[in-house]
Amino acid sequence: MFDMKLMVQVKLLPSPEQEAALASTLHACNEAANRVSERAFQQRVYGRVPLQKLVYADLKATGLAAQASLHVIRKVADAYTVLHAQVSGGLMRERGRRRAQSKPVTFRPKAAQPFDDRCLSWWWENNTVSIWTVQGRIRGIPFTATARQLEMLTRYRKGETDLVHRAGKWFLIATCEVPEAPLNDEPSDWIGIDRGIVNLVTTSDGRDHQGSGLTRYRRRMARVRAEMQSKGTKSAKRKLQSRARREARHASCVNHRIAKEIVADAQRTGRGIAVENLRGIRDRIRLRRHQRAMLSRWPYHQIVAYLAYKALRAGVPFVQVDAAYTSQTCPRCGHVSRRNRPRRDDFRCQVCGLAGPSDHIAAVNVRQRARVAWVFVNAPDAAEESGREPRRAASTQPPVASS
Numbered sequence: 001m002f003d004m005k006l007m008v009q010v011k012l013l014p015s016p017e018q019e020a021a022l023a024s025t026l027h028a029c030n031e032a033a034n035r036v037s038e039r040a041f042q043q044r045v046y047g048r049v050p051l052q053k054l055v056y057a058d059l060k061a062t063g064l065a066a067q068a069s070l071h072v073i074r075k076v077a078d079a080y081t082v083l084h085a086q087v088s089g090g091l092m093r094e095r096g097r098r099r100a101q102s103k104p105v106t107f108r109p110k111a112a113q114p115f116d117d118r119c120l121s122w123w124w125e126n127n128t129v130s131i132w133t134v135q136g137r138i139r140g141i142p143f144t145a146t147a148r149q150l151e152m153l154t155r156y157r158k159g160e161t162d163l164v165h166r167a168g169k170w171f172l173i174a175t176c177e178v179p180e181a182p183l184n185d186e187p188s189d190w191i192g193i194d195r196g197i198v199n200l201v202t203t204s205d206g207r208d209h210q211g212s213g214l215t216r217y218r219r220r221m222a223r224v225r226a227e228m229q230s231k232g233t234k235s236a237k238r239k240l241q242s243r244a245r246r247e248a249r250h251a252s253c254v255n256h257r258i259a260k261e262i263v264a265d266a267q268r269t270g271r272g273i274a275v276e277n278l279r280g281i282r283d284r285i286r287l288r289r290h291q292r293a294m295l296s297r298w299p300y301h302q303i304v305a306y307l308a309y310k311a312l313r314a315g316v317p318f319v320q321v322d323a324a325y326t327s328q329t330c331p332r333c334g335h336v337s338r339r340n341r342p343r344r345d346d347f348r349c350q351v352c353g354l355a356g357p358s359d360h361i362a363a364v365n366v367r368q369r370a371r372v373a374w375v376f377v378n379a380p381d382a383a384e385e386s387g388r389e390p391r392r393a394a395s396t397q398p399p400v401a402s403s
């Protein structure tokens with residue numbers, strides 16, 4: 001059994017006084033973080049423990065509570081760890097790298113702040129939290145959460161929670177550690193999944209999972225957006241942002257539902273799930289903020305992430321296979337040609353005549369590749385040669401993102 005980490009975000013509904021206390025706390029913590037970051041940079045001390053030795057006394061002297069001081073120090077140390085990983089991992093261009101290394105990491109006044117259980121407690125009887133602030137401990141701040149979120153939180157919440165202030169609203173982002181079901185390591189077959197052109201995803205069973213409703217919704221929202229953009233006022237801009245977020249929430253909801261259906265189907269039928277490998281993305285552990293944002297807006301990427309973690313949780317094997325030519329290969333005779341696809345959503349093999357919707361054909365090819373990949377990785381010889389543990393290696397790609 002393994003635990004997987006998921007993030008759950010709930011909205012806080014603070015009164016004006018509570019909100020003022022939260023705001024001054026976030027500001028105080030981030031000011032302190034900037035001071036710590038400067039010291040770290042000047043003295044080239046980046047590790048959490050040495051940094052703590054260096055600045056803890058000073059921090060406390062400025063009036064920050066003990067736990068908050070420790071969190072601030074950790075936040076700074078973590079930020080440098082990420083920065084250094086990005087630099088050494090070659091994820092930054094030369095100019096960006098030089099710029100990033102020439103000055104201390106800075107934190108915006110509203111940057112998120114982590115709280116542990118001593119500084120933040122949850123009250124499930126009335127859905128409130130009590131939280132440490134620079135104005136003392138504040139009790140009874142209400143929060144809203146869906147039934148699913150509440151269940152996750154009460155059962156699995158563990159460790160730290162981030163306080164986030166975004167677009168005038170307050171959120172808590174809590175970490176949940178959800179146990180995985182034991183892995184079904186002898187899947188009877190695979191459900192191949194193609195990122196669709198007409199549909200969001202199509203399975204090798206020939207099931208389309210609707211993207212059309214989503215597309216319609218997107219188009220409607222785009223129209224509204226265009227109208228608001230042409231106004232160009234500040235309030236229009238704010239409305240625009242909230243529209244964009246609502247849109248993202250809707251897409252994410254649809255993707256959750258589709259992923260859930262597919263995983264339930266796989267679990268019921270004892271099969272695994274196979275998706276196309278997104279080249280160049282899978283192996284990068286850390287991405288810059290705008291890259292992450294871009295990726296998470298790409299619906300296919302999000303649905304793959306949801307599939308990965310839901311599969312993991314349900315013990316359903318999940319593999320990513322080579323995506324090359326899945327849309328041009330004939331699954332019956334193996335003939336590969338661009339001419340196998342006379343039209344975008346039509347497949348017709350030039351050699352054997354097999355015909356069908358191109359999304360479905362591609363999904364069948366994904367399933368075919370998963371069968372081969374699974375046999376290869378699980379063959380005892382292959383495992384000995386590569387010296388890797390056979391089953392885990394093939395079955396569980398880490399979830400790309402979580403929600």
Ligand SMILES: [Zn+2]
Pocket residue numbers: 330331332333334335349350351352353354
């Ligand atoms: Zn053929």
